[in-house]
Amino acid sequence: xxxxxxxxxxxxxxxxxxxxxxxxxxxxxxxxxxxxxxxxxxxxxxxxxxxxxxxxxxxxxxxxxxxxxxxxxxxxxxxxxxxxxxxxxxxxxxxxxxxxxxxxxxxxxxxxxxxxxxxxxxxxxxxxxxxxxxxxxxxxxxxxxxxxxxxxxxxxxxxxxxxxxxxxxxxxxxxxxxxxxxxxxxxxxxxxxxxxxxxxxxxxxxxxxxxxxxxxxxxxxxxxxxxxxxxxxxxxxxxxxxxxxxxxxxxxxxxxxxxxxxxxxxxxxxxxxxxxxxxxxxxxxxxxxxxxxxxxxxxxxxxxxxxx
Amino acid sequence: xxxxxxxxxxxxxxxxxxxxxxxxxxxxxxxxxxxxxxxxxxxxxxxxxxxxxxxxxxxxxxxxxxxxxxxxxxxxxxxxxxxxxxxxxxxxxxxxxxxxxxxxxxxxxxxxxxxxxxxxxxxxxxxxxxxxxxxxxxxxxxxxxxxxxxxxxxxxxxxxxxxxxxxxxxxxxxxxxxxxxxxxxxxxxxxxxxxxxxxxxxxxxxxxxxxxxxxxxxxxxxxxxxxxxxxxxxxxxxxxxxxxxxxxxxxxxxxxxxx
Numbered sequence: 001x002x003x004x005x006x007x008x009x010x011x012x013x014x015x016x017x018x019x020x021x022x023x024x025x026x027x028x029x030x031x032x033x034x035x036x037x038x039x040x041x042x043x044x045x046x047x048x049x050x051x052x053x054x055x056x057x058x059x060x061x062x063x064x065x066x067x068x069x070x071x072x073x074x075x076x077x078x079x080x081x082x083x084x085x086x087x088x089x090x091x092x093x094x095x096x097x098x099x100x101x102x103x104x105x106x107x108x109x110x111x112x113x114x115x116x117x118x119x120x121x122x123x124x125x126x127x128x129x130x131x132x133x134x135x136x137x138x139x140x141x142x143x144x145x146x147x148x149x150x151x152x153x154x155x156x157x158x159x160x161x162x163x164x165x166x167x168x169x170x171x172x173x174x175x176x177x178x179x180x181x182x183x184x185x186x187x188x189x190x191x192x193x194x195x196x197x198x199x200x201x202x203x204x205x206x207x208x209x210x211x212x213x214x215x216x217x218x219x220x221x222x223x224x225x226x227x228x229x230x231x232x233x234x235x236x237x238x239x240x241x242x243x244x245x246x247x248x249x250x251x252x253x254x255x256x257x258x259x260x261x262x263x264x265x266x267x268x269x270x271x272x273x274x275x276x277x278x279x280x281x282x283x284x285x286x287x288x289x290x291x292x293x294x295x296x297x298x299x300x301x302x303x304x305x306x307x308x
Numbered sequence: 309x310x311x312x313x314x315x316x317x318x319x320x321x322x323x324x325x326x327x328x329x330x331x332x333x334x335x336x337x338x339x340x341x342x343x344x345x346x347x348x349x350x351x352x353x354x355x356x357x358x359x360x361x362x363x364x365x366x367x368x369x370x371x372x373x374x375x376x377x378x379x380x381x382x383x384x385x386x387x388x389x390x391x392x393x394x395x396x397x398x399x400x401x402x403x404x405x406x407x408x409x410x411x412x413x414x415x416x417x418x419x420x421x422x423x424x425x426x427x428x429x430x431x432x433x434x435x436x437x438x439x440x441x442x443x444x445x446x447x448x449x450x451x452x453x454x455x456x457x458x459x460x461x462x463x464x465x466x467x468x469x470x471x472x473x474x475x476x477x478x479x480x481x482x483x484x485x486x487x488x489x490x491x492x493x494x495x496x497x498x499x500x501x502x503x504x505x506x507x508x509x510x511x512x513x514x515x516x517x518x519x520x521x522x523x524x525x526x527x528x529x530x531x532x533x534x535x536x537x538x539x540x541x542x543x544x545x546x547x548x549x550x551x552x553x554x555x556x557x558x559x560x561x562x563x564x565x566x567x
Binding site for chain 2: 188190191192193194195196197198199200201204208209212213
């Protein structure tokens with residue numbers, strides 16, 4: 001058919017332009033949806049920065065970053081974020097020491113060893129863990145895990161970072177294992193066959209070929225797990241104690257950034273007071289920390305990226 | 309002049325039957341694989357030629373629901389490859405495979421070739437270096453990659469990737485090399501290089517090649533097996549098969565009347 005001069009390919013002109021309009025409308029709708037989450041993120045970052053400004057007019061950045069005490073609500077106030085950062089990093093580290101190995105091993109098992117029936121049973125059960133409210137995990141840490149750990153360390157305080165960290169670890173195992181397993185299962189079968197054909201065992205194939213091939217997806221799973229661990233609030237607020245002491249020892253109680261924000265938000269601080277502003281400074285610090293981990297994860301992922 | 313059956317045997321297939329679930333895929337196949345010769349397996353799509361090839365290194369064991377019957381006796385020690393008491397890993401240590409689509413691992417060029425050696429527990433760097441270079445030379449890839457052994461294998465072209473896979477398969481010095489339509493994803497130039505390579509290699513190793521390309525079978529092989537609907541229609545010297553096939557069905561297939 002000869003194309004008609006208006007370029008509509010022989011279709012009636014009205015049908016052509018309405019199709020174009022419809023396509024445009026859909027594109028705009030998709031763009032809008034995509035921009036929503038970007039806008040919310042930028043908005044949150046903006047509010048945090050804006051609300052922290054008065055805080056940093058009152059407290060110097062040097063004091064904020066180096067003072068070993070965090071007592072913004074005391075009459076003799078100190079504004080050193082370090083105790084909260086330490087608490088956050090220690091609980092996160094304990095959680096990750098638990099979740100990354102267990103999650104990765106679970107993923108390898110489910111992807112490379114388990115039969116279809118086992119996989120289809122275990123995976124939904126694991127994912128069910130994500131449905132448990134975090135406050136339940138918090139009480140589980142305080143009332144079950146801590147007494148249990150006290151059987152090992154008799155002088156372990158009732159509030160401590162170890163217990164909270166371990167329970168956060170259990171909580172994020174499904175995030176790590178589920179996404180890692182998806183990544184491993186997406187590795188094409190012909191790559192696995194290449195390994196088996198060389199005389200490799202199932203474990204050699206899993207560890208030497210499948211895991212390296214799925215590394216970008218596994219890194220994404222780790223990044224999500226880390227973000228969840230850093231941002232976790234309820235468990236640490238309940239089980240780790242709320243005393244901002246600067247310590248790197250997981251057997252001691254401490255306060256995390258998130259726990260502090262909860263603590264202060266629940267009190268009735270006057271709007272505009274330094275205590276009120278300190279939440280935003282703490283929140284900004286938390287945001288920068290997760291951002292740092294995400295950027296690191298992104299760079300790692302880019303380094304390991306393998307296209308098929 | 310070759311006799312109509314190979315003189316020095318490398319493997320003997322006796323009454324091979326293969327079932328996928330209840331589907332009978334290969335039916336009573338018997339033939340002899342000659343030592344250091346190229347045996348081509350031809351036939352139309354779905355005739356079972358790839359299934360047949362994958363019996364030799366027990367690849368079917370990777371998937372549930374498959375069943376072998378009959379024997380593939382491997383010389384010189386008369387091991388029955390298909391026996392359930394024989395460990396498929398032992399078999400794959402002796403019989404390597406090159407696949408239809410190049411499937412290098414997402415590792416460096418060096419590590420791809422060293423893979424089979426590492427799996428067998430070799431760690432001595434000097435030995436690995438020597439064997440990797442030797443394998444790459446045998447696969448006629450050494451000159452192209454010797455300065456970038458640490459680069460990812462996926463940066464190579466398709467033809468180079470396939471030669472890398474051949475080097476990987478050669479590095480462990482297998483007794484038999486299986487080729488499953490090794491040039492079907494390659495352009496004519498790369499195909500010609502692989503065919504040349506197969507002709508080079510047959511002085512050193514026994515080769516079985518599945519191909520849908522009859523000219524390729526005629527160019528590279530000493531013996532040809534023609535499979536049709538899971539049955540072995542004709543097995544003969546390649547030159548005889550392509551000039552004076554004894555079976556009408558073979559003649560129809562190689563002259564392009566069907567398939």
